[in-house]
Amino acid sequence: MRIKFWGVRGSTPAPQPENMRYGGNTSCVEVRHRDQLYILDCGTGFRVLGQALRREFNGSPVSAHVFVSHFHWDHIQGLPFFGPLYDNRENHFQFHCSNRTRSLKQVCEEQMASPYFPVGLHHMQARQDFYNLNEGRLELGNVCLRTKWLNHPQGCMGFRLETEDGVIVYATDNEPGDSVFDRNVRELAAGADVLIYDAQYLPDEYWAQRKGWGHSHWREAVNVAMESGVKELVLFHHDPDHDDVCIDRAVSEARNYYARVRAAAEGMQIEVPDSTHSKK
Ligand SMILES: [Zn+2]
């Protein structure tokens, strides 16, 4: 199984030169298991993934399961720019997310409505199916998906993908400090090979100015990883105001507590189970 990061930034794209080593695109992570393609969130990195899929498939049909954690801009903004949705009637995308606040189809229609976007959802020729996710468990081919609610304004769903190659957990947009959600995220992360976790803020920044904003920091990421027996921690959803030097510093401080931690960067790949070999 392979993980590849296409967007690692939180809140809004931040394509300044000082951010380019980690990258400026918002949340999008690709997971390949056997011949199956799974996509976690559709931030602006989703557009770049679409370009790569066009090159790879070169006109052959593309299909994927797409999991959307919630509907904040940084998790859906790439949807109208994802080429494979327009290209081919045989392309097939199965979207999974909670309909608790709205359906994803409605969100897409609203996002692409006049006067915000020049073409409507009906221009997308690919087959699209929308499924409502509740907290629980879902079998999808060779993958078992488990879901839990996280602590975030309007809610955010955490995803755990279990396969025979290992377990990947994607838990972004989660604020610590609520006992129910703190337990949820630890249950989701239990024994995972790779935990991709919200580390938007620095701990001092969080405590001084950002409490109640729905995000976490690297120190809490380390707590979750250690308390859940995670094998590798990936800091994710970097603040748009944190440049490469700032993220480097956060990783090196986090390593004082937990050795197997790194920060997500655009283009970074992780092989599971062999997570010692990563390439950029
Ligand atoms: Zn976000």
Ligand SMILES: [Zn+2]
């Ligand atoms: Zn959010």
